[in-house]
Amino acid sequence: MTTNSCLTHTPASVPAPCGLPSFDPLRVRGARLRLRRALRRKRRAPAAVLAMTAVTLAAAGAAGADDPAPQPPPPPARVAHRPAAVPLVSAPVRIADAATVRLLRRGDRVDVIAAPNSVTGVAGEARVIASGARVAEVPQPGETRSEGGALVVLSVPRSTATALAGAGMTSQLAVTLC
Structure with missing residues (x-):
């Protein structure tokens, strides 16, 4: 039995280099x-x-080879931090002047103003209860009452809805378009 020097080695020694047979170069025909x-x-x-x-x-x-040095990337644009979105609720509000309500459309922004009510005898100045409230619903033309005002639904934060409900009990409410 003949032993090949490439296959036998001792654990302490490095195997002897093996020679590779020569191959003819590959030629691709028909390209x-x-x-x-x-x-x-x-x-x-x-x-x-x-x-x-x-x-x-x-x-x-x-x-690209003509450029001496690559241009640095532009700095990232600063992202404006938006305040957290406040969940909105629908607040029905009775506006004293029905003719003013007829001017409103869905999507309008209004300020709601509470004026002292002469019937309740509460004295004071007019104050803004809600600023920039979005009109969600307006009454149909036949639904307004000239003596009792008109009911408008506004989309406002919950705390503003509470203030509107309280002001509606003690004051007459009016709106101004923003």
């Missing part, structure tokens, strides 16, 4: 022939796309 055949078969569009891609990549590589 040019396939390209010619593809062009003859009217497959020029893919060949044109490949050629254009190669030209574009070569031009981009040449343009």
Whole structure:
């Protein structure tokens, strides 16, 4: 039995280098022939796309080689911190002047003002109860009452809805368009 020096080694020693047999170089035949055949078969569009891609990549590589140093990326844009969204509730509000309510449309922004009520005898100045409230619902033309005002639904934060309900009991409410 013959032993190959490449396969036998002692644990303490490094194996001897093995020689590789020489191989003939590989030659791919027909590459040019396939390209010619593809062009003859009217497959020029893919060949044109490949050629254009190669030209574009070569031009981009040449343009990048002329730049002495790469440009640093622009600094990230500062993001404005928005306040946390406050959940809105629907607050029905009786506005004293029905003609004013007829001017309102859904989506309008209004300020709600509480004026002292002469009937209850509460003295004081007019004050703004809600600022920039969005009109959610307005009454239909036949639903307003000239003597009792008109009911409007506003979208406001919960705390503002509480203030509107309290002010509606002791004061006459009016709106101004924002």
